[in-house]
Amino acid sequence: MFNLKRFLICLILGAAIYRPEAKGQLPGAPIDVEHYRFDIQLNDLNDVMKGEAAISLKYLQNTSSTQLDLIKQDKTGKGMLVEWIKENGKKLHFFQDGDKVTIYRAAKANQRHCYVIKYSGIPADGLVISTNIFGHRTFFGDNWPNRAHNWLPCVDLPADKASVDFYVTAPSHYQVIANGLKVSDIILPGALKLTHWKEVNSLPTKVMVIGVADFAIDHVGLVAGIPVESYVYPENKTPGFRDYAAAKAILPFYIKKIGPYAYQKLANVQSKTRFGGMENASAIFYFEKSVGSPDIEALMAHEIAHQWFGDAVTEKKWQHIWLSEGFATYMTDLYLENKYGADTLKKRLDDARRKVIAFEAKRFTPVVDTAVNDNYMQLLNANSYEKGSWILHMLRHQLGDAVFMKAISNYYKHYKGANANTDDLRREFEDASGISLKAYFKQWLYTAGHPHLKITSRYDVDRKSTVLHIEQTQERLFEFSLEIATRAKPAVHTYAIKQRITDIELPFALAQDVLTFDPGVNLLFDYQLMLN
Numbered sequence: 001m002f003n004l005k006r007f008l009i010c011l012i013l014g015a016a017i018y019r020p021e022a023k024g025q026l027p028g029a030p031i032d033v034e035h036y037r038f039d040i041q042l043n044d045l046n047d048v049m050k051g052e053a054a055i056s057l058k059y060l061q062n063t064s065s066t067q068l069d070l071i072k073q074d075k076t077g078k079g080m081l082v083e084w085i086k087e088n089g090k091k092l093h094f095f096q097d098g099d100k101v102t103i104y105r106a107a108k109a110n111q112r113h114c115y116v117i118k119y120s121g122i123p124a125d126g127l128v129i130s131t132n133i134f135g136h137r138t139f140f141g142d143n144w145p146n147r148a149h150n151w152l153p154c155v156d157l158p159a160d161k162a163s164v165d166f167y168v169t170a171p172s173h174y175q176v177i178a179n180g181l182k183v184s185d186i187i188l189p190g191a192l193k194l195t196h197w198k199e200v201n202s203l204p205t206k207v208m209v210i211g212v213a214d215f216a217i218d219h220v221g222l223v224a225g226i227p228v229e230s231y232v233y234p235e236n237k238t239p240g241f242r243d244y245a246a247a248k249a250i251l252p253f254y255i256k257k258i259g260p261y262a263y264q265k266l267a268n269v270q271s272k273t274r275f276g277g278m279e280n281a282s283a284i285f286y287f288e289k290s291v292g293s294p295d296i297e298a299l300m301a302h303e304i305a306h307q308w309f310g311d312a313v314t315e316k317k318w319q320h321i322w323l324s325e326g327f328a329t330y331m332t333d334l335y336l337e338n339k340y341g342a343d344t345l346k347k348r349l350d351d352a353r354r355k356v357i358a359f360e361a362k363r364f365t366p367v368v369d370t371a372v373n374d375n376y377m378q379l380l381n382a383n384s385y386e387k388g389s390w391i392l393h394m395l396r397h398q399l400g401d402a403v404f405m406k407a408i409s410n411y412y413k414h415y416k417g418a419n420a421n422t423d424d425l426r427r428e429f430e431d432a433s434g435i436s437l438k439a440y441f442k443q444w445l446y447t448a449g450h451p452h453l454k455i456t457s458r459y460d461v462d463r464k465s466t467v468l469h470i471e472q473t474q475e476r477l478f479e480f481s482l483e484i485a486t487r488a489k490p491a492v493h494t495y496a497i498k499q500r501i502t503d504i505e506l507p508f509a510l511a512q513d514v515l516t517f518d519p520g521v522n523l524l525f526d527y528q529l530m531l532n
């Protein structure tokens with residue numbers, strides 16, 4: 001009976017989904033997936049999952065075959081085996097090898113097709129089947145960056161976004177969480193339960209998710225009509241509900257600051273994710289010991305910010321991941337600055353600057369790192385997070401709060417539900433500010449390093465002034481403003497630096513040792529000061 005229902009849904013979707021353009025796909029991509037329907041069966045006896053995936057897609061080119069990503073079962077017995085692929089109830093020829101399934105079916109550009117794939121196996125990764133800290137069996141999706149195709153046939157790239165339905169059949173003692181809104185929970189014979197979650201917004205596969213475990217669930221409340229919920233292990237119910245309730249204050253801050261929340265609920269879930277937090281759309285997963293962690297508020301602020309940046313607006317390619325991580329880091333800074341004050345922001349920026357400089361000593365590479373074309377885990381580095389946040393902070397300082405937030409809001413409004421790259425963001429800042437930022441983006445995002453200054457300070461007794469000799473010692477020159485003050489007089493003097501050598505006569509009749517460079521923590525740089 002489920003097969004018939006699935007077949008009908010495929011046909012309806014094929015006809016009903018209308019998109020004016022493949023907004024999220026990369027130029028030259030052969031297909032654009034528009035909708036996934038995943039039917040997943042789990043059990044308590046073994047780790048085999050059975051799947052049926054109905055994939056509705058639009059062709060962007062004429063083709064004789066279609067490739068999808070899916071890891072095939074290997075010698076260890078882990079991976080997925082496809083049993084059959086059908087369209088309109090008819091079996092199609094296919095070939096499965098390595099990490100691809102090829103469907104032999106000719107199609108023309110702009111045609112829509114829906115393929116149903118029946119498969120099963122033990123996931124090698126992507127769906128983590130194990131036991132939690134309390135010894136109970138759990139199933140948690142953990143797809144980032146491209147681990148979804150360990151358990152879901154899909155186009156496992158951030159640029160191909162699609163809506164998704166998860167139908168999960170599991171022993172009835174479990175609670176099931178996934179993206180979107182819960183449509184139904186149906187008790188089936190054999191102590192099983194079928195749970196249907198529906199996400200109508202287009203998501204990249206990296207943030208599609210299910211979680212199946214014994215959960216205690218807290219309905220924290222509504223924020224702008226959005227239900228906020230906590231899913232924690234029953235043993236952690238009291239501290240978990242207390243800690244995860246922080247989401248209720250974080251969500252309205254971002255809605256006010258950036259724009260409307262893109263999804264229909266926000267669930268915060270204790271899980272087995274390998275990351276500290278994983279920003280699955282509308283169902284954020286946190287590491288098991290996040291409950292009771294002193295950093296939980298900042299962690300939640302980071303993951304909730306990703307709902308705007310990473311999930312709703314997704315980088316077109318992994319190399320632009322700073323549009324996710326740099327944004328989530330800086331939005332967290334803004335949230336904490338608003339709550340705890342400017343010194344908290346300064347402290348975080350100062351720590352971040354140290355991390356960036358330490359990272360550059362190990363790996364000297366631009367933020368938009370085109371050298372990384374696989375092993376995307378290495379992009380989870382201080383360039384993507386802390387340097388990304390610094391680049392936003394310096395833009396804010398240069399353009400002012402109002403223009404900065406206008407550009408961020410416009411960027412979100414224009415790319416919500418779709419994909420963007422670094423140039424798309426630059427254009428938003430240029431439109432909001434009326435100034436060209438090509439040089440700024442080039443030097444901070446496409447050039448490795450930061451200004452390293454050798455500053456020689458000399459007190460001129462006759463002129464009663466301090467003379468600075470400033471040298472940029474890094475290889476490529478940067479253009480930036482350097483702010484200088486003294487401890488006694490906090491008035492800030494700003495100097496434009498762009499040459500290899502800049503000599504400045506300061507208007508201070510003060511001794512040299514009271515100079516402070518960048519007192520507001522507004523420049524990503526480091527320096528050595530020498531007194532003459």
Ligand SMILES: [Zn+2]
Pocket residue numbers: 279302306324325328
């Ligand atoms: Zn993040």
